[in-house]
Amino acid sequence: MSLDKLVESHYDQLNEIDLYIWQYIYHHKRECQKISIHELAHACNVSHTSILRFTKKLGLDGFSELKVYIKWDLSQKSEFTPQIIDDACNGLSNTIEEMRHSDFTSIFDKLTQAEHVFVYGTGIVQNHMAKELKRNFLYSNKVLHIVGEGVEIDTVLNNVTKDDLFIIISLSGDNEDAVTLARALKGLQVPRIGIAKSNRCVLSQYCDEMITFKYDTFKLDTADLRYGSTAHFFIIADLLFLKYLEYLNEQK
Incomplete structure (x- = not known):
């Protein structure tokens, strides 16, 4: 079993600190293969006992066995098979059906009542989705403001109120910037909607509503990269707007 699958199978036992540790390991596997437990603890800004507790929750004997899993993950070759195409198509179909039904x-109530609607994306694809949402909702005369596109987060946080709404787009839902933003907004009592691949993420703990989808990846031969279809974001952007039009029609 890969380390990713191992974490997924024990996800319900992990707390916020565990998820931050996992986030760091996931994005720095090659570095984590060589560092000591104290170096990893320093990088994650936690104690070494927190690292040990994380490994125990995964059913591992300790940090050494965790590094074995990391080394095994890095040694794997490309996992591509024709079945991946079928799985990708099924995943996109599932997202369509989930959005349909x-x-x-409650999300649209917040959207219509909000004085200002802000959208924040954690990466390139997420920012593209934010732009699609902005373009789509303009057709209904609803203006969405993209944070980070000429609008700095600090400026927004200094002026945002509980009468506004924030939409936060993050693939994993464990992105540190997204979680930090959502936590700050929760403290300000600003309504928050999260969009991520799963409800089982840190972001969901700080959002009032979540829109999720199933997202699978496979390893490429190129370096340590993994690939997964990001079309879910754009399916959600389109269908969310169509459902909003339906909502408006029913309100009439």
Whole structure:
């Protein structure tokens, strides 16, 4: 079993500190293969006992066995098989059906009542989705403000109120910037909607509502990269707007 699958199978046992440790390991596997437990603890800004507790929750004997899993992950070759195409198509179909049958009334209530709606994306694809949402909702005369596109987060946080709404887009839902933003907004009592690949993420703990989708990746031969279809973001952007039009029609 890969380390990713091992973490997924024990996800319900992990707390916020555990998820931050995992986030660092996930994005720095090659470095973590060589560092000591104290160096990893320093990088994650936690104690070495927190690292040990994290490994125990995964059912591992300790840090040494964790490094064995990391080394095994890095040694794997490309996992591509024709089945991956079928899985990707099924995943996109599932996202479409989930969007078709989901009730977004509470989200749309917040959207229509908000004085200002801000959208924040954690990466390139997420920012593209933010732009799609902005473009789509302009057709209904609803203006969305993209944070980070000429609008700095600090400036927004100094002026945002509980009458506004924030949409936070993050693939993993464990992105540190996204979680930090959501936590700050929660403290300010600003309504928050998260968009991520799963409800089982740190972001979900700080958002009022979550829109999620199933996202699978496979390893490429190129360095330590993994690939997964990001079309889910754009399916959600389109169907969320269509469902919003349906909502507006029902309100009439």
